[in-house]
Amino acid sequence: MEVELIKKTLFFLGAGFSFGTGCLTSGEMFSDLKKKILSDDDSFTPTEKEALQFLISCMAYHAEWRSIKTGGEIEFNPNIEELVLLIRRIKNRELFLPYPITGNWADKLVELETAYKKQDRKNLFEELELKLKSLLKNHWLESDEDKFGYLAPIRAFFQGYSEQSFRLDVCTLNNDLVIEKYFGAHHEIPWRGFYNGKWIGIDDEDKLDEFGRINLYKLHGSIDWARVESGEIYEESKFPEEEKEYIEPFHNPYVIFGQGSKTISVEPFFSLMKKFNELLRIKKYIFVIGYSFFDPYINNLLFYASKGFNRLIIVNPKFGPKRIYNSEIIDFDENDFFKIKYPKGTNPKDLEVYIKNIQKDSFFSELPEYNYTGITAQNIDFVPLETSIFIEKYFSNKGELLLSFIDKYDKEMKDYEEPF
Template sequence: MSAHDPVKHIKFLRQTLSQDKKPLGFFISAGCPLSVNMPKDKWPLIPDVAKLTQSVTDKLKSKTDDKNNYDKLIDEVILSEKDEKNIEDILSFLRGLKEVSVGNSVRGFTKENLVELEKDICNKIAEKLEVNLPDKDTPYHKLAQWISIDREKPIEVFTTNYDLLLEEAFEDLSIPYFDGFVGSRQSFFDLRAVEDNLIPKHWTRLWKIHGSINWFQKENKEVYRSSLTKANGDSYLIYPSHLKYEQSRKMPYLALIDQLNRFLRLPNSLMVLSGYSFNDEHLNDTILSALKANPNSMVIAMLFDTLTFEDSEKKVVERYPKAIQLAKRRNNLALWSYDEAMIGTVRGKWKIPLEMEDEDNLANCIQKISSTEDSEEKHLLKLGDFSKLGDFLQALIGYNQTKLDEK
């Protein structure tokens, strides 16, 4: 079986992340808030998509045997073979019904029913996500500290999360960033600044692909970002994939998808994915198409836990089947899980071929395990845990600064 040397690839990543002229990006997704250290009774800071969906369902479902509109909506979601355990699927389905409900009812819902349901769901999401980081030593702060190093090219951070944790970390450390909006009271989306890159180079780019709990849409379809997270009668712009193409061109959703595509097509760009499980087909298509068009770009997906696991029947199951399928097709998409990696379309265990020289403290990233079943030593690389990735970036700060000062 093939094997990959973790020391070799960590050194490659460290060297690449130290280059100030190279386009560097991070993609922060739903698994990242789970890595924030919290007291046991308060963990997680923000639940994953499945648990967030369950939380919304628990609050909105009928407390009696009589079904309310939310229960009926979930019945229709299941009937349409959508995923009732994914709040984004529920929202997309609801908004699809709303689009065709004008002047008539659809599947037993009036437009008013659907508008009210959408408002209720988004309110519950916002309530769950309106949280603060517990201290200033979180993985988000460590990422922000690494980003704060002066560079020729700014770092671009993409996220599918609707929370405000990245914004909080940047502001705690006084790191300027641009998210596409300008203004202070009801900030408006500046499409020209995004598409033409009319932004100071020392500002980090923060692209919230799936919207935010402080983005809203007025009745006249105008989008704005507020300093508040209360809707005040306007609708939340959370997971705004339902927007029509003509609207989306002037609004964040398609513009930010385009920005992701544009970044990955930059010469020699590198993007590190964290907390992403490859369950969003639209994003998968965007990433794959850009990597195909630009063989010199590279995406490294840091995957939480092992690449496989045993189910209740002791069968070995792939934990990230979609990611594996994509990585088999593109040699510039790498997967780094705890125990295995797919690099250059080749799948293999992490294995250090010779005794590791710890001259650069790289061993801190690697955990050695002696198997009780055989004498073979196993190696685990846990950068798929966002907290470990944060520690890695924090350790890079001095190294990066030394490299930049040498130039």
């Protein structure tokens, strides 16, 4: 099978890719936070706990209201990124609303902020955001290296084609270190745009020979990155001793955390997003693994790239309206690359409508009317497998199933472009 097909393929990863390694999903982080603020855990002060309890109660009400509004088609559950977004909006409210209009903000928030300042503390909601980022780095994204074995077929895939020069392009929204730790342990460190611990950019290809065969573009940063006052970005394990006193507390770790507008013009995020967009324009087949599609900004890029005959292959055991992924009615054909056989009364069009509804939801985007909704059912394939099963099935035997899958698309594309 022609491994050159890999050069037409991009892998895009969401939180589900690391599920099972000990890293918590956004929803699990939210549940863990609730346990902390309802217990004797001393991570937060009493005032901070009271503020979080108030916000979480408001989010629960809003999530139920949004679920009912969809007629039960989408079951919204609060998650940690939504909480961070809410905290950020409260913290910055004076920046986009003049004071008289902010009277509609709950008096409870004002009371909590006042009480916090009386304790000789800084801004309540700024402190909460910092503490949540600390939990993200030091607790929520801890991974168990004994559970990294599910990545072994990918490494075996590389070894099966050791004489051929190709690299796996991987873009991810994840901040965890699962891929780096697994391949680093085998002396196959992914290329992330860092050299000798310092960010140098992602297009310095003369350095690639010193790294493994994965180009790993972490669009939202990483828990082992930190930024100093000069704007330089370093990897934690190779941080210069003389720079440590200049680390910006809010940018340690240096990650984008929380939904909302993510068009950031600072490095490395600007270059990473630019690279992502470039890859989307040249790749024909995009495997979207473990991603929920609840980020309209990312969706806009994915959907624009899927125009024409390009394909989005969604790999997720539970995606879309519940009537599609309900375990009692789901079925898929192993002989047809494990793609879903849609239950009676449902079809790929339902996934198209589901995604478009997310794009139109004002909760996920400040300007939903600008979001791109040009995704069509013919551009979507749904493979309802967990990440570990997908990797095992598709990358084993020198990637026979994966390459056959891509080859089938490639032949269909050629027939479409050259019908005679």
